[in-house]
Amino acid sequence: MNELIGFFHPKSVAVIGASREAKKIGYVILQNFVLGHFHGNIYPINPNAEEILHLKCHPSVLSVRDRIDLAVIAIPAPLVPTALEECGRKKINNVIIVSGGFEEVGRIDLKRRLEKILGKYQKMRVIGPNCLGILDTRTGIDTLFLPSYRLERPKRGGISFISQSGALGSAVIDWAAMQGFGLNKFISYGNALDVNEADLLEALEKDGSTKVIIAYFEGMREGRKFFESAKKVSRKKPIIAVKGGRFEESSHAVKSHTGSLAGSSEVYSAAFKQAGIIQANSSREAFDFARTIINEPEPKGRKVQIITNGGGYGVLAADAAIENDLILARMNAETVKSLKKKMPERVVIGNPMDLTGDADNERFRIAIEAALNDNNVDSILVNMLFQVPTLDSDIVQILSELNKKKKKPLLVMSIGGNYSELHRHALEKEGVSTFISPFNALKALRKMVEHHYFLKKS
Amino acid sequence: MNELIGFFHPKSVAVIGASREAKKIGYVILQNFVLGHFHGNIYPINPNAEEILHLKCHPSVLSVRDRIDLAVIAIPAPLVPTALEECGRKKINNVIIVSGGFEEVGRIDLKRRLEKILGKYQKMRVIGPNCLGILDTRTGIDTLFLPSYRLERPKRGGISFISQSGALGSAVIDWAAMQGFGLNKFISYGNALDVNEADLLEALEKDGSTKVIIAYFEGMREGRKFFESAKKVSRKKPIIAVKGGRFEESSHAVKSHTGSLAGSSEVYSAAFKQAGIIQANSSREAFDFARTIINEPEPKGRKVQIITNGGGYGVLAADAAIENDLILARMNAETVKSLKKKMPERVVIGNPMDLTGDADNERFRIAIEAALNDNNVDSILVNMLFQVPTLDSDIVQILSELNKKKKKPLLVMSIGGNYSELHRHALEKEGVSTFISPFNALKALRKMVEHHYFLKKS
Numbered sequence: 001m002n003e004l005i006g007f008f009h010p011k012s013v014a015v016i017g018a019s020r021e022a023k024k025i026g027y028v029i030l031q032n033f034v035l036g037h038f039h040g041n042i043y044p045i046n047p048n049a050e051e052i053l054h055l056k057c058h059p060s061v062l063s064v065r066d067r068i069d070l071a072v073i074a075i076p077a078p079l080v081p082t083a084l085e086e087c088g089r090k091k092i093n094n095v096i097i098v099s100g101g102f103e104e105v106g107r108i109d110l111k112r113r114l115e116k117i118l119g120k121y122q123k124m125r126v127i128g129p130n131c132l133g134i135l136d137t138r139t140g141i142d143t144l145f146l147p148s149y150r151l152e153r154p155k156r157g158g159i160s161f162i163s164q165s166g167a168l169g170s171a172v173i174d175w176a177a178m179q180g181f182g183l184n185k186f187i188s189y190g191n192a193l194d195v196n197e198a199d200l201l202e203a204l205e206k207d208g209s210t211k212v213i214i215a216y217f218e219g220m221r222e223g224r225k226f227f228e229s230a231k232k233v234s235r236k237k238p239i240i241a242v243k244g245g246r247f248e249e250s251s252h253a254v255k256s257h258t259g260s261l262a263g264s265s266e267v268y269s270a271a272f273k274q275a276g277i278i279q280a281n282s283s284r285e286a287f288d289f290a291r292t293i294i295n296e297p298e299p300k301g302r303k304v305q306i307i308t309n310g311g312g313y314g315v316l317a318a319d320a321a322i323e324n325d326l327i328l329a330r331m332n333a334e335t336v337k338s339l340k341k342k343m344p345e346r347v348v349i350g351n352p353m354d355l356t357g358d359a360d361n362e363r364f365r366i367a368i369e370a371a372l373n374d375n376n377v378d379s380i381l382v383n384m385l386f387q388v389p390t391l392d393s394d395i396v397q398i399l400s401e402l403n404k405k406k407k408k409p410l411l412v413m414s415i416g417g418n419y420s421e422l423h424r425h426a427l428e429k430e431g432v433s434t435f436i437s438p439f440n441a442l443k444a445l446r447k448m449v450e451h452h453y454f455l456k457k458s
Numbered sequence: 459m460n461e462l463i464g465f466f467h468p469k470s471v472a473v474i475g476a477s478r479e480a481k482k483i484g485y486v487i488l489q490n491f492v493l494g495h496f497h498g499n500i501y502p503i504n505p506n507a508e509e510i511l512h513l514k515c516h517p518s519v520l521s522v523r524d525r526i527d528l529a530v531i532a533i534p535a536p537l538v539p540t541a542l543e544e545c546g547r548k549k550i551n552n553v554i555i556v557s558g559g560f561e562e563v564g565r566i567d568l569k570r571r572l573e574k575i576l577g578k579y580q581k582m583r584v585i586g587p588n589c590l591g592i593l594d595t596r597t598g599i600d601t602l603f604l605p606s607y608r609l610e611r612p613k614r615g616g617i618s619f620i621s622q623s624g625a626l627g628s629a630v631i632d633w634a635a636m637q638g639f640g641l642n643k644f645i646s647y648g649n650a651l652d653v654n655e656a657d658l659l660e661a662l663e664k665d666g667s668t669k670v671i672i673a674y675f676e677g678m679r680e681g682r683k684f685f686e687s688a689k690k691v692s693r694k695k696p697i698i699a700v701k702g703g704r705f706e707e708s709s710h711a712v713k714s715h716t717g718s719l720a721g722s723s724e725v726y727s728a729a730f731k732q733a734g735i736i737q738a739n740s741s742r743e744a745f746d747f748a749r750t751i752i753n754e755p756e757p758k759g760r761k762v763q764i765i766t767n768g769g770g771y772g773v774l775a776a777d778a779a780i781e782n783d784l785i786l787a788r789m790n791a792e793t794v795k796s797l798k799k800k801m802p803e804r805v806v807i808g809n810p811m812d813l814t815g816d817a818d819n820e821r822f823r824i825a826i827e828a829a830l831n832d833n834n835v836d837s838i839l840v841n842m843l844f845q846v847p848t849l850d851s852d853i854v855q856i857l858s859e860l861n862k863k864k865k866k867p868l869l870v871m872s873i874g875g876n877y878s879e880l881h882r883h884a885l886e887k888e889g890v891s892t893f894i895s896p897f898n899a900l901k902a903l904r905k906m907v908e909h910h911y912f913l914k915k916s
Contacts, residue, residue, distance in 0.1 A: 023847050100814070105804040151845040152875040165770025167815060171843050171873045178875035218773055249786055250776030282774070282895060284873075312623025315676055316740070318708030328707055346563040356558065357625060385629050387609040389481045415629045415742075417610040417636035437740060 004125060004195065004203040006094040008136050008185065010069030011040040014061050014092070016083050017075035017099075018044030018052050025098065025145040026074045027052070032148075038140035041066065061090045070094045072133060072143050077101030080129065081113040088121035096143055097128035102191055104130055114193055131190025132166035135173065137183055138209060144170055144186075157182015158211030159290045162200045164218050165244070166190060172283040180428045181287055184210050196221040198229050205233040212290040213237055216283060218244040227275045234276030235458070238293050238451055240286045241277045243268050276454050278447050285443070288435065292444040295433045296409035298452050301378045303329035304445065305371045306352035306438075308383035309359040309391070313413070314352030317383055317438035324439075324446035328352075329377040335370050342366050352383075360390045365398050372406055379409035381441055386423040387416055396423055400430035409433075409448065411441045462583060462653065462661040464552040466594050466643065468527030469498040472519050472550070474541050475533035475557075476502030476510050483556065483603040484532045485510070490606075496598035499524065519548045528552045530591060530601050535559030538587065539571040546579035554601055555586035560649055562588055572651055589648025590624035593631065595641055596667060602628055602644075615640015616669030617748045620658045622676050623702070624648060630741040638886045639745055642668050654679040656687050663691045670748040671695055674741060676702040685733045692734030693916070696751050696909055698744045699735045701726050734912050736905050743901070746893065750902040753891045754867035756910050759836045761787035762903065763829045764810035764896075766841035767817040767849070771871070772810030775841055775896035782897075782904035786810075787835040793828050800824050810841075818848045823856050830864055837867035839899055844881040845874055854881055858888035867891075867906065869899045 019026035033042045034053050044052045047059035058064050071092045073083050077099050087095050103111045133143030137156045154177040163169030166188035173186050197217055204210045220226055230239055246265035272279045280286035304326045308314040328351045339349045355363050371377045413435040414424045428434045435441035477484035491500045492511050502510045505517035516522050529550045531541050535557050545553050561569045591601030595614045612635040621627030624646035631644050655675055662668045678684055688697055704723035730737045738744035762784045766772040786809045797807045813821050829835045871893040872882045882892045893899035
């Protein structure tokens with residue numbers, strides 16, 4: 001990961017501002033390294049403590065003898081410049097400043113002091129200030145100062161997520177963890193004193209374990225550089241962006257948040273399109289798009305077959321297909337003929353295909369298999385109501401096997417309470433892309449289709 | 459509830475097609491009456507059984523001596539006419555035909571036979587066929603043939619939900635139950651041989667325990683009558699509608715689903731507006747609108763104050779406010795002055811008001827109380843990240859107390875995993891309107907503001 005690699009693969013880390021009080025940021029961060037799966041050396045820095053979490057404390061990084069690869073600074077803003085200066089002198093090349101209280105609250109003076117120090121130590125790269133830093137599910141780097149009983153950490157996956165807003169980013173990964181979605185890296189870069197969205201994009205391009213990039217930002221430090229990088233990166237790795245502060249009135253809020261300036265909504269949308277960036281309206285939507293792109297094979301075109309055991313969901317899915325510029329597939333005459341033989345008379349072999357409320361596992365298997373094998377069908381949406389007594393839990397196994405054989409996108413939507421959610425989560429765990437509304441599913445499909453069209457055209 | 463009252467308050471019920479097999483529809487429906495909180499007499503009808511669930515079976519309703527107020531028919535379609543005829547002869551005035559297999563699969567002949575019988579017995583009203591029938595959380599009527607371990611039943615509440623699609627309706631109430639939302643009545647009316655959406659609207663208008671009506675439909679039997687009723691009803695009880703089959707292509711699916719014809723999307727939208735019907739894009743959205751209208755006092759106007767401990771969510775909420783034609787409130791100078799005294803310097807007293815990531819319970823209480831008392835603020839959206847260590851669970855108590863005192867809408871949005879969802883559900887239980895995205899919250903607020911404007915204008 002080029003010059004930023006040190007942030008993700010440090011062999012030793014110092015926590016400047018390590019605290020003995022469980023509610024303090026400096027305690028939670030230290031605890032993450034101690035109790036997590038980080039394997040390097042850990043140095044708590046605190047001039048007023050002897051030992052924290054059974055680790056010997058040092059008054060300053062300068063009093064640590066060994067090399068330090070990564071420093072995390074979590075002390076009040078006025079004390080940060082001195083700590084950063086010491087990091088420079090100690091030749092620490094990667095520093096995360098978690099502390100807030102700089103230009104976002106008008107302390108331009110403090111920001112200037114940090115810039116000066118950065119200028120002096122050319123090899124030192126800084127993430128932050130005013131950020132949560134990094135969560136890397138592979139190496140165990142975790143500077144999120146929210147304890148894991150309050151904020152769950154997702155399992156390993158292919159999605160890396162960079163966010164200007166730490167709060168938004170962390171709440172979303174907490175949600176993603178509960179949903180069973182995988183994550184690769186989360187990087188909250190806050191005020192972007194040094195490392196910004198453009199740097200991170202280039203770093204993630206080179207990161208083998210990152211398959212898709214999600215970016216949330218409000219304003220940009222280096223817009224031109226970002227879009228130039230994006231144009232290049234989006235050909236290799238899909239980039240999904242959520243832009244906050246899209247209106248004149250709401251963009252006022254951005255300045256006091258991360259001290260950057262938001263641009264107009266239209267300008268950004270146009271730039272996104274040109275650079276091949278997929279735009280999402282929310283981070284949930286961004287995760288839908290990202291999961292679909294990671295899980296699903298490339299669709300040949302826009303023709304989608306809807307299969308359901310709930311007529312109303314068939315109708316709403318057909319609406320959603322039209323709204324998302326997709327086409328309702330028409331299966332081959334032979335497929336229809338063969339299905340008619342295998343299905344009860346009341347099942348209409350159309351699109352949507354309503355298997356009716358008494359469909360069992362086998363009826364679903366036959367219908368989905370037929371659609372998978374029909375070359376007039378580019379992708380499939382199954383609207384599954386698990387609640388009906390004719391279906392049993394083995395449907396998870398059946399869908400999971402069909403999913404492994406598929407050569408076209410196969411999405412499953414289900415809505416309901418605990419019983420239904422249990423089965424949806426089980427499918428998600430088996431690698432099936434699941435959704436809680438037909439609209440969400442087909443919007444994700446649309447974005448994937450459009451992205452593949454973009455890749456072919458350009 | 460006028461002539462339809464018998465459907466909701468029967469003193470005795472017959473289940474025609476009661477079955478001994480646990481997976482059969484006729485078993486589940488009988489079980490609902492036996493194990494639920496229905497207090498009347500129950501008569502299983504099955505010529506081939508002696509006893510089911512410890513109840514004596516009868517070969518026909520005609521062999522039951524006592525009066526029967528409600529019959530539920532769950533037998534194959536070709537047998538339904540004879541059963542309905544017998545209900546007529548037995549003078550049963552309320553019949554629910556759950557069975558499918560009529561005009562929706564081309565059996566116009568069977569439909570005609572039912573119509574003829576209906577013509578003969580003028581006092582008999584029929585819900586269905588091809589439907590789930592009724593769930594009434596107050597009286598325990600429950601003809602939903604999905605066992606409750608698969609499909610949860612919501613707690614009592616003020617929302618009544620009529621749905622042409624049984625599958626859609628039942629999946630949504632299952633979801634609503636899990637969310638902790640209340641429900642009054644659910645009525646799935648399927649093919650609407652007799653009782654249709656217009657009849658149900660008029661019945662629910664007179665039903666004291668129904669506060670808001672949600673309607674899902676694809677086509678309509680008596681469009682003119684429905685909109686005339688709606689015009690009248692919507693002045694007393696808000697009506698929220700979701701229309702399936704909104705496009706030429708997708709409306710083909712409607713015919714095979716419930717045998718009715720869907721009209722054009724624009725025609726419906728215009729008619730909704732004129733009749734004061736609030737249009738929702740999905741049933742989830744409909745529940746958001748309904749909850750907000752039931753829980754929240756009337757807002758004076760469009761000015762919303764956003765309060766958050768997550769800057770990014772402040773920015774996204776400001777975006778959502780603009781997108782939903784709301785106005786970012788500007789608090790009075792005195793409020794701002796007084797808040798500045800009580801808050802740390804880095805808290806910007808603006809809109810959004812970012813209490814910053816280390817906000818504690820008390821900081822939230824002060825900010826929300828100030829906004830509740832400021833006459834320049836018409837409503838409040840709190841974007842709460844429960845995950846931060848400075849907040850503790852007592853925030854539920856604090857918000858719940860502020861919520862009880864409020865004279866303006868107070869909405870709470872939070873996103874996250876299990877810890878966060880636990881607290882959101884606790885708030886919901888306390889009567890606070892909670893949401894999982896700022897956009898959902900502010901769209902619901904917008905619909906409520908617009909509905910009150912409509913009521914004043916007309």
